[in-house]
Amino acid sequence: MFDLTIRNGKVCTEEGVVQTDIGVTDGVIVALGTGLPAGHKDVDASGLIVLPGGIDSHCHIEQLSGMGVMTADDFQTATRSAAFGGTTTVIPFAAQRRGENLLQVVEDYSRLAREKAVIDYGFHLILSDPTEQTLAEHLPRVIKDGITSFKVYMTYESWKLDDFQLLDVLHAAGRHGAMVMVHCENNDIIRWVTRRLLNDGYTHPKYHAVAHDPLAESEATYRAVALSRLLSVPILVVHVAGLEAVRVIHAAQTMGAHIYGESCPQYLFLTADDIDQPGVEGAKFCCSPPPRDSASQQAVWDGLLGDTLQVFSSDHAPYRFDETGKLPHGEATTFKQMANGLPGIELRMPLLFSEGVNTGRMSIEKFVALTATNHAVMYGLYPRKGVIRIGSDADLALWDPALKKTVRWEMLHDAVGYTPYEGREVTGWPIAVFSRGRLVVEGGVLHAQPGDGQFLPCGEPAPIARNKKEIQQGVIVKKIFAV
Template sequence: MSIVIKNGTVLSSTGASAADVLIEGERVAALAMPGGLAEQWSAHAERVIDATGKYVLPGGIDAHTHMEMPFGGTNASDTFETGTTAAAWGGTTTIIDFAKQEKGSSLLSTLDSWQQKADGNCAIDYAFHMIVSDVNETTLKEMRTCVDSGVNSFKMFMAYPGALYSTDGEILLAMQQATETGSMIMMHAENGIAIDELAKQAVNSGRTEPVQHGFTRPPELEGEATHRAISLAQVTKAPLYIVHLSAAQALAEVASARNDGQNVFAETCPQYLYLSVEDLAKPGFEGAKYVASPPLRDKSHQPDLWRGLRTNDLSVVSTDHCPFCYVEQKELGRADFRLIPNGMPGVEHRMDLLHQGVVAGEISLARWVELTSTTPARMFGLYPRKGVIAPGADADIVVYDPQARQTLSAATHHMNVDYSAYEGFALTGQAETVLSRGRVLVDAGEFHGAPGHGRFLERELCQYLN
């Protein structure tokens, strides 16, 4: 099918320009200045999309989601079908999800299991990272096989002792393997041993409400773990990517390592830019809606995070989308905050929430595209197929109305969860038309996609390694 997007402002990580876009089949065929050549395209196209007054940008890439993830005796409420459909509504056209290794299982069987969950069910393209929770000789060998299969990033945890936690020695072994293969170690950096002790003390003293989740995971313990992960990466010369960074202390460690030339990268998430411990402290059990790890911080951390986004010490904005319904799931921890499933919904709103940073002057339009699409594509081996509007790239394109007004609400979102973490937020800007590989998924408030359109993406190595 031939589609022309005309009269729009095409955005990239380097700037903006007036251009028309020709799509042939699943790929971008050409770009041209408005007029002449573009008019010829329009005369023969099967569809012409008028983007007057709109931005035309590459589809978003959410590099951190957890569809159907088991946690705390339950599963994330979004399936690959519902989660990827919601992502498309918000202008995200690729997700990278996490295949979670259980203790005693192999990486390869884990990957096969997650492939079966996703295959035929995704409305947009998808890839995987591996969660490594059982470091042994077999796992280390299988890391190399995963790389050969296009899955070349491995998440480890310094938190959750007894479940996902890895010792420093296990982390060092995995990092050594990553150094040999050129793959990426992703780190959940919180000192889980100390956190569990603080949490036990809180419960033993009768402090069981949701806000204690934040109080027992202080920012200093995120900073300490980040420093320790960076030190291990320095010893092993492994690339390191800190996931869902929330605290100024952790950001300072990342910035210092990057200033020293180390291959250390980090992401943050919209919840850390817009929400705070005040939400965790909402009366009754309402704060449970905002329980995630790392926890929401005091608002004083937010200016540092925005600065980190401008300086590139924070390179990516992902969601850590891991939704659990308030009723029946979050309520598992009503008597003990330690039992509240950790995670929040957000895959549908990432592009819009970060656009508010453009509106407020925190970041530029080019940086918006870079953080949400181009850098994730380069970081995780999808560029130039994804993350850019250029000849030969997949036609993953968002026509975005920067003047649209919307109010976020559980009543109108498409995620399979019974609350919105951003209930009542009034936003400026909204995706109007969303294309994935040349197929229109969302247009003028209607969904035209279908499960099974999304394809598994084998990824190359990170493009930022020196």
């Protein structure tokens, strides 16, 4: 007898959406077919869509910002919130600050997750101090232990690397088979504009978007692409916001460069106009890069639908709207002093489902690829995660495609205190979520405990399959790094 059977649902498999039952034993999918016998736990999914649990591969959990501000969410509250939104795997960042030993950073961060996470997790690194010891000794060790991706910054004084350092990091990634994620903004453009705005008394949150001009993003994206091409090492450009940045990535891909792109809810559902609020209310909408305009929104939609952008993450960077987070100086806080980042880990999938799938703009298969499968492939977790197939972990979310909700922070499960999507109408929501066959969320109730989540060693990242046939056959050709 199966431990769990989910029957009568419309299941999104790699072959498409089919009416089938799912049998689960020891946390793994062991049977797909009609008329399966009831399990110890038997779930009738009539009228529901059964999707792979989401993977959020860009979220900041229990992490200090560059200005030393701690995020509002720890591993317990963040993973709880993720689970209620249909996500069953998160990949946050073990962040190395300058002068810190990379091995100690990973050890300390692992302990936090091990004690608190309610769903499974992997790690990326943030590299801010790529010393010879870090790159030659410590990095190969952590890659061997299953942390096969790391993020670098081209802006923020406490995080940024210069081009020479970026080349060192890319070279190391190429040698050891790791993925480099790049925050692309030109630091000197931002610094130059910021100084002049502040000198002239322009301190309101809306000037955050002015300082982070779209050209800062597109120029840095072009430069990151050039560095990647020099060494023939793939990169992922994270949180793509602007029309020009999308075009730079598309042009690079057209030339055959191994460049990938990611975007996030804030770039589909917010614009710079949202930052223009009375007083400091606009700080609730400030992140980097900032939301742009309607033309950039459309460019991001087109990029996601047309395969220029391969993954859709939350970039959950939650800071409370008080002196401990967004407003270190209260009402006198300038746009330069605010903690940059938005919460979104719980709403990532419902927002895209509502405005993508339910409007007919996006197929359910594309939704699954952008929110789960492509993440698993890119970070070496496929086919254990991100798909519904025999042998995969039973990470499953049962969606009611007609369930309507009006977003209020009080209905969410993070610890932030607000949501930038307050009042938005959403149609389609997960009503039950399973992680490795264990019931995590049902009927608005959390059934998991802190520590239930498991660490996932990531494998060597692979290029995203270009069509469904490639994914079905598992033909993922590994990149041979020419370094």
